[in-house]
Amino acid sequence: MKTIYLCDSSIEGILSGVYTAWASRKGHDNVKLRLKDDGATMELFCQYEEVPVDSQKADKVITAIRNKISEEAYEVVYKAALSNDMERADKIYRLLIYGFRVGAGVVSMLQNQAVYDIFQMCRFVDNETHLLTGFVRFTEMEGDLLVGRIGPKNDVIVLLAPHFADRLSGENWVLYDVNRKKAVLHPAYRHWYLTDFLPSDWEDKIVKTSVEDEYEDLFKRFRKSISIKERTNPICQLNHMPLRYRPYMPEFSQGLRDV
Amino acid sequence: MLIQESLSVQEKLEILSDAAKYDVACTSSGVDRKGKAGTIGNASKAGICHSFSADGRCISLLKILFTNQCIYDCKYCINRSSNDVVRTAFTPEEVCQLTIQFYRRNYIEGLFLSSGVLTSADYTMDLIYQTLKKLREEYHFHGYIHVKAIPGADPLLIEKTGFLADRMSINLELPTAEGLKKLAPGKNRDKILKPMKQIQNGIVTNRFELMEYKKAPAFVPAGQSTQMIVGATPENDYQMMMVAEALYKNYDLKRVFYSAFVPVNQDSSLPALPGGPPLLREHRLYQADWLMRFYGFQAGELLSEDRPNFNVLLDPKCDWALRHLEQFPVEVNRADYFTLLRVPGMGVKSVKRIIAARRSGILDFEALKKMGVVLKRAHYFITCSGRMMYPVKIEEDYISRHLVGEERRSVWDISSSNTYRQLSLFDDTSLSTQVNSGGIVV
Numbered sequence: 001m002k003t004i005y006l007c008d009s010s011i012e013g014i015l016s017g018v019y020t021a022w023a024s025r026k027g028h029d030n031v032k033l034r035l036k037d038d039g040a041t042m043e044l045f046c047q048y049e050e051v052p053v054d055s056q057k058a059d060k061v062i063t064a065i066r067n068k069i070s071e072e073a074y075e076v077v078y079k080a081a082l083s084n085d086m087e088r089a090d091k092i093y094r095l096l097i098y099g100f101r102v103g104a105g106v107v108s109m110l111q112n113q114a115v116y117d118i119f120q121m122c123r124f125v126d127n128e129t130h131l132l133t134g135f136v137r138f139t140e141m142e143g144d145l146l147v148g149r150i151g152p153k154n155d156v157i158v159l160l161a162p163h164f165a166d167r168l169s170g171e172n173w174v175l176y177d178v179n180r181k182k183a184v185l186h187p188a189y190r191h192w193y194l195t196d197f198l199p200s201d202w203e204d205k206i207v208k209t210s211v212e213d214e215y216e217d218l219f220k221r222f223r224k225s226i227s228i229k230e231r232t233n234p235i236c237q238l239n240h241m242p243l244r245y246r247p248y249m250p251e252f253s254q255g256l257r258d259v
Numbered sequence: 260m261l262i263q264e265s266l267s268v269q270e271k272l273e274i275l276s277d278a279a280k281y282d283v284a285c286t287s288s289g290v291d292r293k294g295k296a297g298t299i300g301n302a303s304k305a306g307i308c309h310s311f312s313a314d315g316r317c318i319s320l321l322k323i324l325f326t327n328q329c330i331y332d333c334k335y336c337i338n339r340s341s342n343d344v345v346r347t348a349f350t351p352e353e354v355c356q357l358t359i360q361f362y363r364r365n366y367i368e369g370l371f372l373s374s375g376v377l378t379s380a381d382y383t384m385d386l387i388y389q390t391l392k393k394l395r396e397e398y399h400f401h402g403y404i405h406v407k408a409i410p411g412a413d414p415l416l417i418e419k420t421g422f423l424a425d426r427m428s429i430n431l432e433l434p435t436a437e438g439l440k441k442l443a444p445g446k447n448r449d450k451i452l453k454p455m456k457q458i459q460n461g462i463v464t465n466r467f468e469l470m471e472y473k474k475a476p477a478f479v480p481a482g483q484s485t486q487m488i489v490g491a492t493p494e495n496d497y498q499m500m501m502v503a504e505a506l507y508k509n510y511d512l513k514r515v516f517y518s519a520f521v522p523v524n525q526d527s528s529l530p531a532l533p534g535g536p537p538l539l540r541e542h543r544l545y546q547a548d549w550l551m552r553f554y555g556f557q558a559g560e561l562l563s564e565d566r567p568n569f570n571v572l573l574d575p576k577c578d579w580a581l582r583h584l585e586q587f588p589v590e591v592n593r594a595d596y597f598t599l600l601r602v603p604g605m606g607v608k609s610v611k612r613i614i615a616a617r618r619s620g621i622l623d624f625e626a627l628k629k630m631g632v633v634l635k636r637a638h639y640f641i642t643c644s645g646r647m648m649y650p651v652k653i654e655e656d657y658i659s660r661h662l663v664g665e666e667r668r669s670v671w672d673i674s675s676s677n678t679y680r681q682l683s684l685f686d687d688t689s690l691s692t693q694v695n696s697g698g699i700v701v
Contacts, residue, residue, distance in 0.1 A: 108615035111626035119629075134309040134319075138364045146363065164365075166294040167301045167402075171363065189296070215360045218272055225277040226322060227312035230521045230536055236315025240308065251310065258313035 033089035289481030300402030329375030331445035369403030384412035438492035482513030604637030
């Protein structure tokens with residue numbers, strides 16, 4: 001009978017699941033990893049087992065990946081764990097089976113389905129991170145604070161934070177993930193940190209410096225006048241800047257489309 | 260010509276960004292620079308787009324003119340001295356404030372500063388220099404700056420500006436000296452090429468300095484670029500490509516930009532373009548430009564004196580491959596990097612993935628799909644373990660008939676982006692599309 005291990009959706013949770021499934025010695029074909037909150041229907045004729053988060057087990061797996069496969073493979077696994085793929089736990093497990101067998105070359109063996117699955121997830125995470133480095137918008141709040149809100153599909157906030165910490169090192173800023181209700185806080189000239197213990201009314205407590213930010217208005221005008229009328233091409237614009245990013249941008253506060 | 264002093268910043272920004280929009284270069288790429296304590300900003304090698312305007316072009320930099328007043332009377336330019344438009348100018352203070360405040364809110368990646376020529380080339384260049392100096396030293400801006408060198412300005416000023424900017428550019432505007440003489444009477448080719456050479460030499464010298472002293476200030480670290488207008492003068496694609504190739508080879512340019520001519524002025528020496536700007540021709544030129552920079556093609560391979568214009572129905576790479584069928588099919592599991600790069604449907608990324616993946620095993624067509632190869636184009640030109648994907652005749656007519664079918668939709672999309680038309684069964688099926696001298700489908 002197949003055993004399904006239900007693990008937490010964090011990277012630690014997934015890697016604890018990997019450890020437990022591997023250590024059970026039931027054979028790779030007889031085990032499967034699933035996320036606790038993936039919302040999928042339960043399967044018949046399976047045994048379900050919940051895996052608690054255990055940072056020691058996760059650390060052991062990480063050390064093994066770094067030593068026996070490669071540093072790059074660890075990076076790939078980390079990014080895959082941030083993806084929004086509901087089957088990411090099992091996909092990571094399948095990659096690691098293959099990885100421990102063939103070693104460092106595993107990340108470029110795209111002809112293998114397990115490697116390809118992970119590659120696709122990483123590509124999505126990387127692309128979304130890159131787009132968001134441009135599409136994040138900060139709003140100036142009272143008390144010298146910049147607040148940016150994002151609603152990404154993947155959990156990319158930890159990948160975005162170093163970019164902005166380097167760029168705006170002298171500013172107090174907050175980057176808030178609306179979908180996951182967590183935020184990165186960056187006090188000026190200090191390190192950033194991630195938190196998901198936010199009081200539900202934190203957004204109401206800070207106020208915009210002025211109702212109509214002068215520079216928001218200037219940027220709207222700039223966007224309008226920089227466009228060449230003879231070349232108008234909404235499809236091209238849509239391809240480069242999908243609609244789902246636009247609700248968080250002040251330049252689209254009046255409507256999600258320019259034309 | 261009077262400069263309006265009383266305008267608000269909003270009005271100035273509208274006028275001066277509107278006047279700058281025909282400059283294509285809005286890239287923020289070419290230099291990786293970490294942030295520094297006490298300053299604001301960094302730069303990322305790949306470049307970052309922050310927004311996209313309604314025409315689908317990226318907004319990466321705050322693209323503005325310092326002033327739209329100009330002593331020259333270039334026929335194609337909206338700011339020519341004989342045009343009756345509102346003239347205004349920013350102050351250095353205003354430019355710095357705008358840049359910093361936009362940058363803090365993550366609206367932009369940096370500043371793109373160009374200018375009309377006010378009083379004289381030297382005077383304008385000095386204004387630009389003063390602005391950059393203020394932005395870098397007083398406002399501690401550490402992000403990306405792209406700046407125009409004004410043709411005819413003092414070499415010393417250009418050098419001083421180059422140490423503050425990331426990228427500099429001087430627009431060639433028209434590919435031939437005759438075209439320039441006809442449409443831009445105040446400029447000449449020598450005035451444009453001289454500062455270009457100077458910047459090139461500056462970059463080379465600076466490279467040696469940086470090798471010896473790591474702390475030496477960087478001179479135009481992201482390289483220089485230029486821009487050519489497509490379709491304002493009767494030059495053909497072959498001439499454009501030869502000029503671009505010469506610029507890449509002799510002047511080490513990072514990029515040559517092509518800008519489809521938009522008739523903003525009514526002038527007897529300018530062509531009327533009833534079908535809108537030559538967007539498809541611009542698209543083909545960019546495709547060929549990429550082939551030259553990343554795929555190892557020479558301009559002479561893509562076009563020749565006898566065939567001076569690009570094929571409207573096929574992209575330049577497919578077109579080349581069809582004329583060189585004797586080199587195909589290529590065996591994916593054995594061919595080297597440069598051979599694979601020449602296969603239509605394969606790009607730099609997919610070829611790199613193929614090379615990495617085939618070390619550990621033989622690749623089949625299913626695997627190629629995973630690498631990102633566009634099989635609908637590539638399968639005519641490759642074999643996997645000696646087999647083709649489908650039984651295909653290696654014959655020019657046969658393959659081109661199939662490829663043209665694939666390409667027709669995108670050609671239609673580009674060449675008629677502004678028109679709405681009822682699709683009918685018979686509209687787009689005839690191969691005898693008329694093509695005029697500019698390479699535009701009518």
